[in-house]
Amino acid sequence: MSEKASEPSEASTRAWTSIMRARERLLAAIEADLKAAGMPPLAWYDVLWELARAQDGRLRPYEIEERTLLAQYNLSRLIDRLEREGLVRREVFARDGRGRWVVITEAGRQLRERIWAVYAGSIETHVGRKLAESEAKALAGLLDRFL
DSSP, X not given: OOOOOOOOOHHHHHHHHHHHHHHHHHHHHHHHHHHHTTOOOHHHHHHHHHHHHSGGGEEOHXXXXXXXXXXXXXXXXXXXXXXXXXXXXXXXXXXXXXXEEEEEOHXXXXXXXXXXXXXXXXXXXXXXXXXXXXHHHHHHHHHHTTO
């Protein structure tokens, strides 16, 4: 016989709902700010950021997937698009010849910086201005428990 899973408390359920609603609203607001500034979607920034901070500006696709919230099938299409735009290039993985590196280009680095200028302002507008510094630290600390 299996034990019945315990029900979450009302407070836990409310916390979950608030986290999910806040996430959706904040992402929508940031995406709207990027679009209004003529910038590509946030997913572009996420991939370019991970590549820019990686050693030699290169990662294997599965490493990008692990470091972002993008599903593999979406990531493959996004990398194709970034490559067509000249923001990344693929290189053969020397050890086996079958795998590929994804490497950020100078154009990709420049676009990431332009996106960040808008993104940073958006974070300040939608998060920073609504929380005192101590509240932001406390919230980050609480959310870190889930990571």
